[in-house]
Amino acid sequence: MHEIVIFTVVLAILFDISNGWNDSANAIATVVSTRVLTPTKAIILAASMNILGAFLTTAVAKTIGKGVVDPKAITEIVVAAALFSGFAWNAAMTWIGLPVSASHALIGGLIGASIAYGGTGILNISGITKIFAALITSPILGIFFGFLFMKFILKLFGTLPAGIINRHFGKLQIFSSAFMALSHGSNDAQKVMGIITLSLVSGGYLQAVEVPFWVILICALAMGFGTAFGGWKVIKTMGVSMFKLEPIHGFAAETSATAIILGASQLGLPVSTTHVIATSIMGVGATRRLSAVKWGVAGKILLAWVFTLPACALLGWALCKAANFFI
Secondary structure (H helix, E strand, O other), X not given: OOHHHHHHHHHHHHHHHHHHHHHHHHHHHHHXXXXXXXXXXXXXXXXXHHHHHOOOOOHHHHHHHHHOEOHXXXXXXXXXXXXXXXXXXXXXXXXXXXXXXHHHHHHHHHHHHXXXXXXXXXXXXXXXXXXXXXXXHHHHHXXXXXXHHHHHHHHHXXXXXXXXXXXXXXXXXXXXXXXXXXXXXXXXXXXXXXXXXXXXXXXXXXXXOXXXXXXXXXXXXXHHHHHHHOOHHHHHHHHHHOOOOOHHHHHXXXXXXXXXXXXXXXXXXXXXXXXXXXXXXXXXXXXXXXXXXXXXXXHHHHHHHHHHHHHHHHHHHHHHHHHHHHO
């Protein structure tokens, strides 16, 4: 196998690890902050379910593999530049404790690197439009369904003593956290599968965007490995700083987010699991009162989201230009 393809696969694994590292908060921030599970138990559960989720479908991988750019219109260098920009951004944001969208980072890097290589004409505009629609709509659904589902739960059980509610929903939250991790693996691990497959097609090693089993396996393991690191600063931001969660809130947020993410995975739509769970938490928190959500913290998270795609696109563009100049 050509050296650049091996290098691209290594970068993809690093990106997947950084994705799991940042996104571990998606699955376990609520269950840890509510003290339903210890951090160690929560990480083991999330890592295991992330790996399992990666084997559910390859629909999202195929969307990424051919939805942004024609695989045969680019080179492996373009893919490598996209992956490195996404990896660098994920690692930096995890280090400072901000949850970001690995989807935005990866797609932004791929768009920027593709433009640097072949101009805007090689982009799949219809595919990008479909992806962007899913990325924009899913957080809105998160806050909407989080709010409605929490209201529904309160209507059914809100008059019960707090101790009884916390005890029963604490048990239910273990299941909701597990399914949240499963949904995360079903969507986020798929993106790197798609990128590796894109590289293999562009390098002539595959004739069509069909994900090989070994690609599914290494992406699943890399995602699980990254999750096992636990991005503790991000977990604190998601599970404590934004809104004080009780088990009932964690269950409502995770269940709402899981439904949205699994639905998107089955439809082959890449979404930001970070955006969905964060907005679900906001929606759940807003049922108490709007001031219960610390909107200043939410605003910082929003800024990180807004800058992710253009920052990674610019970095991907610059890296591709530099690589083509020196290679």
